[in-house]
Amino acid sequence: MLLLSACSGNYSGGTATSGNNGGTDSGTPSKTVQEFFGKSAQTNLNNCRTCHVPGGVADTDEGKLFMLSSNPNEDYDNVYDSWIALDKGVETNKILTNPSDPAQHHSGGQPWPVGSQPYNALKVVLGCWENPDSCAALLASNVSTPTAPLALLGSARGGHAWFDFCEGKSDSTVLPADPRSLVQPGINANKAVYYNAFWKDCHREPEKVGEAAPAKTCGELRTLSAQGRTLIEGNGAIGAGWYFGGNGSKGNLTAAKYNTVWEKWGLPSRPDNFDQLVAERYGMGMGAARNPYPLPGEDPNKTNGGTGQLPTGLTQTHDAEGRWTGNIGTNCHVCHSGQVGTPADGPGLGALYGNSNSLSEFGQLDTDLGGSAVPGVPIPVPIIVGKTRGTNNALALQIITFLVAGDLRPLDPNFIGFTVFTPNGGSLDTPAWWNMGHRPTKFQDGFLAMDALRADFGFFLPGPGPDGFGWVKEHVRAGDTWLMSLKSPAFPGPINTALAEQGAVLFHSKNLWAEGLDNPSPKPEGGNGSCASCHGAYSPRYVNDSRYLDTPALEGVASYIVPRDLIATDKWRVDSDSEAAEQYGKEDFFAYPETINSDPNLDCSTQNRAEIRQGRAPGYLAPPLYGVWASGPYLHNGSVPNVMEILNPAERKSIWRRVSTPARFDQLGKVVMGYDTNFQRAYDKEKLGWKYDALACGAPGTTPYLDCDPANQDADPALGQMINILNSSNPFLWYLGLAPSTDQQLENRKIYNTHMYGQSNVGHTFTSVLNEQERKAILEYLKTL
Known part of the structure; x- marks a missing residue:
């Protein structure tokens, strides 16, 4: 199938002819067509030019039949040549159908919906080429001026919109609505960005809560x-x-x-x-x-x-x-x-x-x-x-409830069963x-x-x-x-802007479950199948597109809890948040028991109880991605050292160790150094994450058959599996073991072993269908956030 894409597509086939410029033996007024093209259609091609240029992600064997150049003066000839190569026609030609018809699985999305100005303008041009005799009438009935597309790059860098709003304003300026409060049931229905978890106002009854209300003015x-x-x-x-x-x-x-x-x-x-x-x-x-x-x-x-x-x-x-x-x-x-x-x-x-x-x-x-x-x-x-x-394991629900809440319920056998037999959440990496x-x-x-x-x-x-x-x-x-005032830092290294713009299109538009990709993971129930579908929209072009967000105020908001079996990452954090944990947790001081309500939309206590979820499967919240380049390692348990390996699961290592800060020459072997944070020396600017060493089974610090299987590095060792089963049956066993008493034991704690309980690096395999060039483009885009 021939596929046109702002960033990928299949255009394999014959060789286009050029130089016609729309003129034919029947006398098409080629100059008039070219004038119309320059006035009404050419600006729209800048969207295609993001990827469809030599060296772009669409410069592939499949995409050769729709290529532009960096010189807009060549657009007319290039589009004409592509039209010829794609078997001419008007509404059936891939130049029109791929960026307008969702069934075409256009990786760049549908920037030219049927009936839109870009669609109509190019339809006139193709009509003139297809039927020169009708060209004058087409030109007379279709006079339109294109709007230059918004920028593909731009980022709020996190924080909260109120602080941006108040920049340069007086203390008396009244704040707008909290953008997060807009995320309510029904928000973004059938839009590209999907939400299934919603904002709750825990302070709607201030006399019960007894806490300060949120700010109302900039002051x-x-x-x-x-x-x-x-x-x-x-x-x-x-x-x-x-x-x-x-x-x-x-x-x-x-x-x-x-x-x-x-x-x-x-x-x-x-x-x-x-x-x-x-x-x-x-x-x-x-x-x-x-x-x-x-x-x-x-x-x-x-x-x-x-x-x-x-x-x-x-x-x-x-x-x-x-x-x-x-x-x-x-x-x-x-x-x-x-x-x-x-x-x-x-x-x-x-x-x-x-x-x-x-x-x-x-x-x-x-x-x-x-x-x-x-x-x-x-x-x-x-x-x-x-x-x-x-x-860390700061969210060990049983430990928090048991030690901090001040409500031990010592005579409740159900509570004792909950604290003793609910799984431990395992290792966590703080958001x-x-x-x-x-x-x-x-x-x-x-x-x-x-x-x-x-x-x-x-x-x-x-x-x-x-x-x-x-x-x-x-x-x-x-x-x-x-x-919530804090902002992420800007990436300090050089950024390939052209490549980042291609990544922005892919991030927001590429359907990872498109026909022919054969994605091995199940598709989420909402959104457009892109990265933005789960993680939110950031690019000004898409933030201001009503097909993505109900309002631009939702820029960067991510609120999709991906079902556990769909995301398929290490399950123990989700499983430790059991129905028992939720039911007991709802009465904890930290869970705002004052708000418990028969209406699930008003209840602000524990949010994963069955009556609150109302059918939504438990899972992991896809986070916003501001400053993602600086927040590795990745996944909820920190099991993947860089973003490239998130996008390409095949590259993940079973046992790895992040590099350490070099010790001073006179202190070598005498002190324990931490992970190296030197940006020039220890940061991998290509993969977006900290450099590390992959370790083979039996390397110093690992014990074969306990920590790993020498015959199969990716398989969990039998003895380790038994220990993991025990940990999954009792939340306290995970803590057993002596604290490091020697420098070598402390050094060994730098080894991340994905075979250990709560440290698996599986899951998030959606992006395995991306090719190498697409991954590089998305990584470059993520640097801009």
Whole structure:
């Protein structure tokens, strides 16, 4: 079948003749046709020119019969030649049918719907070529001026639309509706972008909730954001928050104890680069802003906090009078913030707040100090976070419900059964904060509504009960406002704009289930089958196309929970969010039980209960893709190191290890370094992700038959399968195992083994039907987001 495509197609066949320019023996007024072509049709060809040029993604054996050039002056001859090669005709010619008829499976979508100006204009031109005698009448009845298409490239870079709206406006300016609130049942029905999870207003009855309402003006937005920044950013600010202490003065450990941790590293003396080595060993970013603590012998109140520099995941506290305490608190950034390059690499780079910290090994700090960061724990209980450096299990639903909620239900056998036998969620990679303003639901599986703010402050909770819950209610709105203000950084390397534009067309228009592609995965129930169908629309050309979004305000909003068996990624996070977890979770303080309602559209508590889902299958939320280049590794469990391997599953490795920061020459073999965040040295600009080494079964750090099968690297070893079955039967077994006690054991935690429970790298195979050139184009486009 002959297929015309703005980015791909089949035009194999004969050789076109050229030079006619529309003139025939019967006397077609070729100059008039050319004038009409230049006035009414040629501008529309810029859409085709994105891909149908030499070197473009349509420059293939199949696409040779519709090719333009970079010179618009050649368009008339080139289109005429293509018309001849495609067997002439008018409404049956592929030049018209492929970009207008959805049945043609045009990879570039249907930019020229039947009856549109581009369609009608080219129909006149083809009519004149087909029947010169009728040309004068056709030209007389079809006078139209094309509209230049909107840009293919452009990005809000995440955040929330309110902050863009308020740029340069007065404090009294009233805010528009929250774009996320527009995502309601029925939104985008039959559109290219599909939604099946919807916004819930958890604060519609403020007297019940007892929390601050969202900002109504730009001034209120700025005030709340500034308050939230003080609380969450850290850096020793008065009022900075810390784990299990709110913003009190106690902290999780003292500077005196912190100053001795190098002794646990086996070093003979305190290294001169101690601060950097702390960040490396425990997997935290090192920010450029001052974040002080007192060195041995320093009085923090005589040295403005001290002359040491804490990594972003730690902050020094103050007492009620604003004096430095010398106590250090652990904050959100140990899991949620990391580092990409340095400020010298580009604006906004270096330590990045909320970029999904794939560096983290902060539980080792507890191990090295011989205690626990959790206040009130009388015996040393080091927190073992995840099975691999950079992952965590912060959403272990049973653990959260059991330990934090303050409602143990000890006499309820169903509750005991839930906590003991529901599967553990396994390893997780935290979603990026800068996408919060474009998500109506939160967490990997849409467990809670985005407006259910308290869950974001679960680890700030200064003890359960009214006092602790009251602290969360008092502070959570400000914290959430700052979080949703954050923007993703711009890609700091060069971008091939022409290739990125081709990627934009493919991303928004290519139906991955088109006839002939034989996609092995089942097709989602809605949308147009493109990447944008699940992940949202970003390009100005498509954001402003009513066939994609009901309103341009929905730019970048993603709210499709892909059924578990359709996305086919590691299932344990979804399965741990069982009906029992949902039912017990709905009464938890963090789930807004005040909103429980017989109307599922008003109930803001746990969102995956059967009565709330109303037939929607549990699954994983396709995230917005702002700053996706900076937020690897990928999938909900961080099992895929780069975006290229998301698009091409065949390239995924079973066992891999991200490269580490090189140690200083005099410290080689004496210290544990973290993952390398040097953009020039460690970032793979072609594949979009961090460089890594693939490991064979039996490589140091792996145990054959336990960690891998020597005979088949891709197969789960029999002993490992047995352990995985046990983990799937009890949420607590997954945590068993000793914390690393040697540097080598700590180094081994850098190995990502996809055979382990909760760490599979399968699924998201839709894109296996893309060819290499298409993948490169989409990757180049993703750099622009």
